[in-house]
Amino acid sequence: MTVKRRSVPARQDGRATRWAGQRERRRREFVDAALKAITEHGPHVSTQQIADRAGVPRTRLYRHFNGKADLAAAIAERVIEQVVVELDPVWNPRGTPMEMIELAVRTHVAWMAEHAAIYQYVINIGGEAGASAYHDVKVAVSGHIAALFREYLHASGGDTTAAEPAAYGLVGFVDAATTRWLEHPDEQTREELVRKLVDWAWLLISDTAAKSGLELDPHQRLPTPKELRAQHATR
Amino acid sequence: MTVKRRSVPARQDGRATRWAGQRERRRREFVDAALKAITEHGPHVSTQQIADRAGVPRTRLYRHFNGKADLAAAIAERVIEQVVVELDPVWNPRGTPMEMIELAVRTHVAWMAEHAAIYQYVINIGGEAGASAYHDVKVAVSGHIAALFREYLHASGGDTTAAEPAAYGLVGFVDAATTRWLEHPDEQTREELVRKLVDWAWLLISDTAAKSGLELDPHQRLPTPKELRAQHATR
DNA sequence: TCTAAGTGTGACCCGAAGTAACGCTAACCA
DNA sequence: TGGTTAGCGTTACTTCGGGTCACACTTAGA
Incomplete structure (x- = not known):
């Protein structure tokens, strides 16, 4: 028996659409x-x-x-949203390398210092509740940074396999050093800590870039990958 | 009433000593x-x-x-014992800086790769069970490395406040980069990862040392703090 | 034969996460 | 106007893992 099929219902039940x-x-x-x-x-x-x-x-x-794990995942997603917004000048590079590094380090340290319980929840407890890896905040942030690194390494003809360990490693570095500082805040000021972390991050990033033929100036606007490719082709 | 006191009991009850x-x-x-x-x-x-x-x-x-937390603490102590033994050439410096760094990185990566469940238990779950911080493996290892850094920075008149963040940061770096690699082992070989991690660790350590007037040769035996103090005094 | 200390068994408790049935409310429809 | 839809609060209940306790047993020592 043939039934006439409509692409969309003519008029929907208001008792259902009320809860849309x-x-x-x-x-x-x-x-x-x-x-x-x-x-x-x-x-x-x-x-x-x-x-x-x-x-x-x-x-x-x-x-x-769907259980506490689902809620934990939703909480992690929310935090990721916020962190991704705060770090937009890093994902869509604006400013100098040093400014970008400083923003990333400050944001990380701020999250750990000012949202300690939330940070610990999403990094540890939330994970334990079973949230899938893609909701993990660390993985999300590290992944973004790794993508940026890979893009630049690729544009300058360098070893892209350094992108992931460098990005994940740097996030792990800042995380562990800041965890220690939060437990012993008298050892140095937050500014002193941030200064050191930024210097070390720059050291590592500039050396990794140099190894792939990319000489970065910490205080000059970061060139775009397109500019790099053009520059690399003329050698 | 005066009671004659013995420094030790003459003869102990065998029923008790049996279970010593x-x-x-x-x-x-x-x-x-x-x-x-x-x-x-x-x-x-x-x-x-x-x-x-x-x-x-x-x-x-x-x-x-005394509960699951007590057991977790005992497990962490056992792992710390083993790691501390394996890294003895680092705590009691023997060999060149590069050899020591390589041993530390390899040991860390090996623990994560070959004892994944135990490593994850002591780093995360065991901690959550309530084990006190001093049993935490990361803290134990980082603390050892920090002590070594502080000693050398102090002997060469440098900024000792760099010791803790550098040590904790480096352990966090290796940890996070290796965690990523374990989830994506096809991106590069374990040797390639180790090589990168060692290079980055050396970069950071040598730069931090240089900033305090200590020029390290990666392939020459590490001078003792005593030798450094003598060297520093003659400047 | 009694005692000390450790042992295995079994019952029980507790807190937290998770499930389900039931009646209620408010808006919508025929 | 009565029935329907979808969400809601209440209450009872289940499951699981960690933790406690009493009891009888075993082995060696006194």
Whole structure:
């Protein structure tokens, strides 16, 4: 029996369309509440504490999240969104290499110092709850930096296999050094720490670039990969 | 009333002395079993799985450990013992700076590659179980390296506040870069990774040393701090 | 024969995550 | 106006892993 098929329904049931986007809205609200609960109670926050903060019964969380792991993943996504925005001048290079490095290091140290509980949640506890690797903040940030490195190494004919270890390593470096500093803040000021980290990062980046024939000036605007390719071709 | 006091009991009850050292023996056995259970079941090993491996009822564990956190601490201590032994040529400097750096990097990468579950347990899960910071393997290793850096920086009149961030940062660097490599082992060989890590570590160490007036030769035996102090005094 | 210290067994408790049924509310539709 | 749709709060319940405890047993020593 032939049924006439419409590409779209003529008119939809208002009882259904009334709730359009509700799931997404609720998930955002619960993530907002979760971030506050983590800040208030620490990274070992319970689902009960998150629900209390959201003003709903705990069982309601399971209507919008497929378990605590799903919620942890959503929290990590939110943090990634924020960090990616803050580091836009690094992904879409603007300014000098030194300015970009300084922004990246400061942003990382700031996140660790000013959002300690949230940072620890997404880096450790959230991961333990089972969030997939692609939600991991460290991996996201390191991946972005690695992509930038690879692009420049490739444009100057260098060894692109250095991109990943350098990027991941640098993020790990800043992370570990800052963790230590947060546990012993009297050893030096935050500015002194940042200064050292920036210097070391520059040292490593400039040396890696030099090895691929790319002489970077720390205080001159970073050339675009296109400019580099043109420059590399004329040798 | 005066009581005659003996410095030691004349003769001890054999029923008590029979069990001397038993608690320590049992703890070592249970840690041995735990390491095997972690290797077999992964870092999220349960106390039931550890007890099964030890061949005892689960409740027996609580007679020798003050909870899972205490067991995790004992496991971390065991790993620290082994790593500290393997890195003795670094703590008690023998050989050239390059040889020492290479040994440290290789040992770290080997631990991560060949004892993945144990490494992940002591770095993450074990920590989460509540083990005190001083049992943390990373802190232990980084602390050793920092002490070595501080000693040399001090002997050459340099800025000793660079010791901690450099040491902790370098361990974090190798850790993060190797974690990435383990997830994508086809990007380069382990040898290529190690080579890069050693080069970067040398770069950073030599630059930090140079800034404090200490010119290191990567392939000459590392001078002792005493030799450095004598050398520094004659300037 | 009694005692000391360790042992295995089994029962039980607790907290946290997760599931499900039920009745309610508000808006929409025929 | 009554029925329907979708989300909501309440309550009860299950599962799991960590942790505690009492009891009987074993072995050696006094």
